[in-house]
Amino acid sequence: MDRIIEKKKGLRKKHIPYVAGGAFVLLLLLWIVFGNHASTLRVDSRGITVATVERGEFNDFIRVDGQVQPIAVVQISPEEGGIVREKVVEEGARVKKGDVMVRLSNSNLELQILDAEAQLAEKQNFLRNTQVTMEQDRLSNMTERLQLDMEISRSRRAYEQQKRLYEEDLVAKETYLKAKEDYELATRKYGLVDQRLRQDSLSRSIQMEEMENSLANMRRNLQLVRQRKAQLDIRSQIDGELGLLDVELGQNVVSGQKIGQINDLSDFKVQAQIDEHYIDRVRTGLSATFERQGSLYLLSVRKIYPEVRSGKFRTDFVFTDTKPENIRSGQTYYINLELGQSSESLLLPRGSFFQSTGGSWIYVLDESGSKAYKRNIRIGRQNPQYYEVLEGLAAGERVLVSGYEGFRAHEVLILD
Numbered sequence: 001m002d003r004i005i006e007k008k009k010g011l012r013k014k015h016i017p018y019v020a021g022g023a024f025v026l027l028l029l030l031w032i033v034f035g036n037h038a039s040t041l042r043v044d045s046r047g048i049t050v051a052t053v054e055r056g057e058f059n060d061f062i063r064v065d066g067q068v069q070p071i072a073v074v075q076i077s078p079e080e081g082g083i084v085r086e087k088v089v090e091e092g093a094r095v096k097k098g099d100v101m102v103r104l105s106n107s108n109l110e111l112q113i114l115d116a117e118a119q120l121a122e123k124q125n126f127l128r129n130t131q132v133t134m135e136q137d138r139l140s141n142m143t144e145r146l147q148l149d150m151e152i153s154r155s156r157r158a159y160e161q162q163k164r165l166y167e168e169d170l171v172a173k174e175t176y177l178k179a180k181e182d183y184e185l186a187t188r189k190y191g192l193v194d195q196r197l198r199q200d201s202l203s204r205s206i207q208m209e210e211m212e213n214s215l216a217n218m219r220r221n222l223q224l225v226r227q228r229k230a231q232l233d234i235r236s237q238i239d240g241e242l243g244l245l246d247v248e249l250g251q252n253v254v255s256g257q258k259i260g261q262i263n264d265l266s267d268f269k270v271q272a273q274i275d276e277h278y279i280d281r282v283r284t285g286l287s288a289t290f291e292r293q294g295s296l297y298l299l300s301v302r303k304i305y306p307e308v309r310s311g312k313f314r315t316d317f318v319f320t321d322t323k324p325e326n327i328r329s330g331q332t333y334y335i336n337l338e339l340g341q342s343s344e345s346l347l348l349p350r351g352s353f354f355q356s357t358g359g360s361w362i363y364v365l366d367e368s369g370s371k372a373y374k375r376n377i378r379i380g381r382q383n384p385q386y387y388e389v390l391e392g393l394a395a396g397e398r399v400l401v402s403g404y405e406g407f408r409a410h411e412v413l414i415l416d
Helices: 013-034 107-167 173-230 353-357
Strands: 040-043 050-052 054-058 061-076 082-087 100-105 233-235 240-245 260-275 287-292 295-309 312-319 332-338 343-349 361-365 371-376 378-382 386-391 398-400 412-415
Touching: 050 343, 061 240, 061 312, 100 240, 107 173, 260 332, 353 361
Parallel strands: 040 412
Antiparallel strands: 050 398, 054 343, 061 260, 061 332, 082 100, 100 233, 240 260, 260 312, 287 295, 287 332, 295 312, 343 386, 361 371, 361 398, 371 412, 378 386
């Protein structure tokens, strides 16, 4: 009896490849439709800013904040130290050159003046006594010279008389020789005394000159000490405004200590802090402008400070024409500094995207405006309104200029 063989149910080996292929296709479809691709991101179009690239004139300038300052500031540093006895003026007061601002006192300086005066008086007395002594010596020398003159005259007369008598054989030879020797001795003695008197006179002249010089030095020293006393009155060196005076009554102020400053208000300058990015482009003589109360004012770069602090360097501007009537120290002006000539360029409006990309790439919208694609670009100069586009964009293209935080790693943005 034949037995009926039942048909096997379930998946056979020959069906496995077909099932696996179908599963793969299904997974691929699901990944395409529902997958989260890393290069694509959906964003809300209401949170982004779109700008259009245009061709136009690029004005090469930057905008900086400048603060009005006096054209010059004179530091107040006393040449002589002392105790503050009186404050004649207060901060903010107008002063003229030579006006006393602070009076100091210095007891040690008073003692030095008294000591210098005493030394000068002593030196003067000594000089007078020396002069009297030298005058007495001079008179004594003159008397001695007169006596020698008389002695020579008498010796010569005796010698000549004995010589005549000796020639007539009226006196002994010894008497004649003695008269001759006396005359010669008196002559030589007169020569020696005359030489000594000349040397004494020269010595006295040198000594008197030295003493006079010493006395003159002491007088100058006393004058300088008295001038130091006059310097206890601290005076203004210029006409201006006392901007700072940091002293109090009874305070001990040392020589050279900075105690304040005077502002020269004969003119003003504007000082600005500029980003170090422009340090190679800013130079003296560049033009700048600012607008205030409907009027345009002209400036030029006067001085550039080489030191860079916190990524900025200081620059001084001066007015080349009129100044605002109500200009005051400390006012802030918003200055447009011209760095170069205007030129025709491709202009991209400024935006916060630059902080994320550094200007190396940007998102560009397609024609439909529903997608934005990441594109590399190259940016040149920049001003407060525009970037100058050198490569990567064309006029009329629309780009995203708002911040890219949160989607900077994606290649494509889908705008909802």
